[in-house]
Amino acid sequence: MKGISFEAWRGSHYVTLAEVLARLGDSARELRWRVECDEQWDLTAELERRSEGEGMDTATLLALVSPGVQFVDAEATGFAEGGPVVALTESDSTLWEVRAADERVLAGLRRHYPDASAL
DSSP states (O other): OEEEEEESEETTEEOOHHHHHHHHGGGGTTOEEEEEESSOSHHHHHHHHHTSTTOEEHHHHHHHHTTTOOOSEEEEEEEETTEEEEEEEEETTTEEEEEESSHHHHHHHHHHOTTOEEO
16 A cells, blocks of 8 residues: 555644545445554444454544544554555644555545655
8 A cells, every 4th residue: 555644733623533534525434443552441432343354434433523523543443354454643733644455545535634745
């Protein structure tokens, strides 16, 4: 998978996981998600519990992380037909790294985050 990275902070606005998921558009609709979090609290425990087995659908993940949950270090991996197709990594609440099997996913994110750089 190829990837990009971009700053999580846009002035005073923080780009959340929910926002990045929404920017994926239709490409994320049918994915199953597994989430791993370095920090542990009620929500991260719930995300990891729902990540077991086949994972959770996109709507469930969005419902859990909306509207503005911020993680310190976490990774959400979207799967289709058994294999990973996109990985969203939030690093230290300052940087997003997005890897995707489909270059069009990255191109769409570059339109929203023109400062994105290749990994």
